[in-house]
Amino acid sequence: MAAHAVLSASSAERWLACPPSARLNASLPDEDSSYAHEGTLAHELAERALVSGRHAHEIEGDYPIEMREFVQVYLDHVRAIPGTLKVERRLSFEKWVPEGFGTSDAVILDEGRLTIVDLKYGKGVRVDAPNNAQLMLYALAAYDAYDSIWGPIDRVRMVVVQPRLDHIDEWGMPAHELVEWAEQVVKPIASLAWEGKGMFQSGEHCQFCKARHTCRARADEALATVGDMKRGPELTNEELAAIFPRLSEIVRWANDLTDYMTGRAIAGTQYPGLKLVEGRSVRKFADEGKVAERLAAAGFRPEQYQTVKLIGITEAEKLVGKKAFSSLLGDLVVKPEGKPVLVPADDKRPALNSLDAAASELLAA
Ligand code: SF4
Known part of the structure; x- marks a missing residue:
């Protein structure tokens, strides 16, 4: 079996939203990142501690102290959940997804309830549990593997522990609803994705796609945002409000494109009408x-x-x-009020009224 499944659980958010991205990603080389290495190390430490029943500080090896402390948060959380624990199990969900498998950090089975706990060592993107396709696929695979042995399992719970963001989130659902989702949503999309079919669909999931720099659908979507608008010398409030939720993805796309093209140009690619120059530099003392x-x-x-x-x-x-x-x-740490930020209405944070916002802006200035 390949090291990375074409339709892996960890990339499910992407291929469920954009089915043809699965084959496209499988055809592109892996991206090496120090973050991935750090994540692997943290998972290795967590696994060794859980399997041996020890504290993260007691595990021999070259793990930074900070990593040991963060991993211990995850260990404490896992150990507090009653039941039979299975660590780093490779689980299959091939019944619904061709060659679908994933490795679940921790599966806990207890009297008809199955809990999946996922350690997220990254801190760049906050990961929430509700409707998290990766966790749902792990839970589905674990349900499929253990229901006949330890079951019947009637409820599944999914937990994300992201210690570097001080973030623990959990979400549960009846097992039969998870299976319905797998049958009605996952299975047909996975079949399309496996065949390289379906519609390209850009969105937040593009940030984890290896084609994000050169994908035409993503570029078209970013560039069409203003082009869709009706004509007139100035954008209306309605038009501005329609553009606003798409801005962060457009900025992300623009940054991805800049990094990618600069890297390629440094490596020798000639882009028509563009050239490399020395960027702005700041004076500094040599000694x-x-x-x-x-x-x-x-x-x-x-x-x-x-x-x-x-x-x-x-x-x-x-x-x-x-x-x-x-x-x-x-006791010496204070957290000043954050500067007001404009977000879409469905954001989870409570709305500030305009006067509060003006006050916070003054405080933050
Ligand atoms: S960049 Fe986005 S739209 Fe393009 S293939 Fe990847 S996920 Fe799909």
């Missing part, structure tokens, strides 16, 4: 020690040219460890 020596020799006092700057909160957490940080410095 700060020598600068200090010369300023001292010239008669300046150290307090005139030296500043002592305190490390930031994240660095302090790394320095003393997350737990010790809360007892040592926790």
Whole structure:
């Protein structure tokens, strides 16, 4: 079996929304990232600790202290759930998805209830549990594997532990609804995706697609946003409101394209009408020690040219460890009100009224 399934659980959010992206991604080379390496290391630590019944700090190996603390949050959460624990099980959902399999971090079975716990070590994108296709496929596969042995299983629960964002989220559903979703939604789309058919559909899921830089559907969607509008010298409020929810994806697309094309140009690709130039650069001292020596020799006092700057909160957490940080410095941490942000109406955060927003803007200024 291939290391990456064409229709993997981890990419399900993408191929369920854009079925032909599955074959397209399978034809493109893997992208190496230090984040992926870090995630693999954290999962390895979590697995070793769970299997051996030990604390993350007791596992031998070159794991950073900060990683041990974050992984321990996940271990504590998993261990607090009663039931029989299965760790890092490779589970198949081939009944619904051709060659569909995935590795579930933790499956817990307890009196008719199945719980999937997924460790997300990344902190770039917050992952929520409700309607999370990856977790639903893991739960489906675990249900299929264990229902006849440990069942009947009548309820499934999916938990995301994302310790670096201090985020734990869970969501549950009756097992029969999960199977209905697999039959009615997953199976027909997976069949299209397996055959490389279906419609290209861009959206937030594009950020995890290897074709995101050159995909025509994504470019068309981004560029059509303003083109769709009726004519007139100025955009109306209705038109602005229609553009707004699509802006973050357009910005993401523009940034992806800039990074990709710059990288290719540096590697030798010639784009018609474009050239590489030296970007803006900022002056800096080549040797700060020598600068200090010369300023001292010239008669300046150290307090005139030296500043002592305190490390930031994240660095302090790394320095003393997350737990010790809360007892040592926790009471000295304040979280000012955030600056008002305009978001679509279905965003989970409560709405600010305009006066509150004006006040927060003043506070944040
Ligand atoms: S970039 Fe988006 S639209 Fe294009 S193939 Fe990938 S997921 Fe589909």
